[in-house]
Amino acid sequence: xxxxxxxxxxxxxxxxxxxxxxxxxxxxxxxxxxxxxxxxxxxxxxxxxxxxxxxxxxxxxxxxxxxxxxxxxxxxxxxxxxxxxxxxxxxxxxxxxxxxxxxxxxxxxxxxxxxxxxxxxxxxxxxxxxxxxxxxxxxxxxxxxxxxxxxxxxxxxxxxxxxxxxxxxxxxxxxxxxxxxxxxxxxxxxxxxxxxxxxxxxxxxxxxxxxxxxx
Numbered sequence: 001x002x003x004x005x006x007x008x009x010x011x012x013x014x015x016x017x018x019x020x021x022x023x024x025x026x027x028x029x030x031x032x033x034x035x036x037x038x039x040x041x042x043x044x045x046x047x048x049x050x051x052x053x054x055x056x057x058x059x060x061x062x063x064x065x066x067x068x069x070x071x072x073x074x075x076x077x078x079x080x081x082x083x084x085x086x087x088x089x090x091x092x093x094x095x096x097x098x099x100x101x102x103x104x105x106x107x108x109x110x111x112x113x114x115x116x117x118x119x120x121x122x123x124x125x126x127x128x129x130x131x132x133x134x135x136x137x138x139x140x141x142x143x144x145x146x147x148x149x150x151x152x153x154x155x156x157x158x159x160x161x162x163x164x165x166x167x168x169x170x171x172x173x174x175x176x177x178x179x180x181x182x183x184x185x186x187x188x189x190x191x192x193x194x195x196x197x198x199x200x201x202x203x204x205x206x207x208x209x210x211x212x213x214x215x
Contacts, residue, residue, distance in 0.1 A: 015105070112182065112183060137157070
């Protein structure tokens with residue numbers, strides 16, 4: 001018998017998260033959790049998969065799944081078409097939230113903060129290591145724009161392939177990276193009976209404050 005939505009649940013018993021396990025700043029803990037996700041999560045799940053949320057001019061939220069492509073002390077980097085829906089939303093309201101979920105580890109990380117474009121040289125460097133098909137696609141696809149059908153997209157790709165037949169595609173001006181500069185990072189570890197562990201880091205006057213949240 002197929003279970004109803006109300007009956008779908010699992011108990012989380014794998015691990016816990018205490019203040020004694022958590023550093024004073026969030027980046028090293030994220031790097032530790034991410035490394036464990038790389039070793040633990042099974043393909044086709046990509047451990048750098050995240051949900052990115054933005055807000056439009058009317059205050060309506062929009063979510064989509066992307067891949068994290070960079071992480072350092074400044075923040076979390078991803079790449080996209082600047083003219084896409086998310087690009088227009090970030091240009092108008094440069095704030096976003098991202099969520100990582102690693103089900104095997106029963107862990108979730110929520111990140112919120114301001115978003116800025118990365119330097120053009122950084123976008124160029126990443127663009128050049130992308131597969132050729134992805135580079136051509138960045139040129140061919142008018143991301144988020146209404147098109148007549150798959151045939152139109154394939155025609156645009158064919159035209160792009162001809163354009164770059166004798167040269168490697170360079171990074172287009174409408175494509176590049178964003179960096180989310182975190183102001184809040186929450187680490188969630190599933191626990192039994194829904195009494196989950198939640199450690200929240202808030203940036204206040206350039207100092208990270210750590211606090212426990214009720215589940």
